[in-house]
Amino acid sequence: MxxxxxxxxxxxxxxxxxxxxxxxxxxxxxxxxxxxxxxxxxxxxxxxxxxxxxxxxxxxxxxxRPKGPENGRLRDLNDAFRTEGQGRGSVFVTNGVSAMGTDFVARALAAVRDFDSFSEDNDPWSEHDFGAFELEGHKLFWKIDPYDLDLQAHSPNPANAAVTHRVLTLMLASEY
Known part of the structure; x- marks a missing residue:
């Protein structure tokens, strides 16, 4: 065995x-x-x-690790959370982003929702869990991490919404 x-x-x-x-x-x-x-x-x-x-x-x-469309379910769940707020999850904004003011934060979160510049370079597993963009002269990163429901460890199956709590973090590139 x-x-x-x-x-x-x-x-x-x-x-x-x-x-x-x-x-x-x-x-x-x-x-x-x-x-x-x-x-x-x-x-x-x-x-x-x-x-x-x-x-x-x-x-x-x-x-x-499968290539391409096999990650479709995970990608769809990440996109639904990021673009429409669907599913179980939390959004965190770092201190650096927050210090830019509420209007900047709102514009940055809108840019995350609208992000569609996925490529082999920034999304090699087709999971739509990371993005980088510029806003008003600032480079920002966003990342979705799949946790278990207790937020203690990685999700046992990120493609299963019933066992996953997604955490989207928005940060200035300089905070990475």
């Missing part, structure tokens, strides 16, 4: 694939525990045996 501590399957954003064909259509025997608050099964551990439904044979699992 392989435990969570002995594998990399707890790395957020990675998925198991078949080592033969690269398919994500793999199954494995596992232990799961029902999470009443979240309303879904949480994987506790999985066993060494795995089967690929594409190859139709036993396989070994490899954990990889």
């Amino acid at each position: 392989t435990t969570k501590e002995e594998t990399e399957f707890d790395v957020i954003g990675e998925v198991p694939i078949c080592t033969r064909c690269g398919s994500e259509r793999v199954v494995t025997d596992a232990w799961a525990c029902w999470n009443r608050e979240a309303g879904f099964w949480e994987l506790e551990t999985h066993f060494d045996q795995a089967y690929c439904r594409t190859c139709e044979q036993e396989t070994q699992l490899e954990w990889v």
Whole structure:
């Protein structure tokens, strides 16, 4: 048996694939525990045996970070929170931004809501969780971090709104 501590399957954003064909259509025997608050099964551990439904044979699992549209759910949740305030979350403005005055803060938050300059350079995982822009001669950064509901650790699944509290931080680049 392989435990969570002995594998990399707890790395957020990675998925198991078949080592033969690269398919994500793999199954494995596992232990799961029902999470009443979240309303879904949480994987506790999985066993060494795995089967690929594409190859139709036993396989070994490899954990990889998917490319492109697989992060669509996470991206959509981040965008909904950032642009419309939808979902569970908090917005923090650093002291430096706050010191610029309430009108500046309002314009900066509007720029965060309107931000759409995502590229491979500033958003390599297509999660829409970071942005940089200039406002009135000041360089600003914003970042969305997904926390658990108690704000004690990283969310166990940032693509699941039921277990994630998003924290958007707006700062001057000089405060980074």
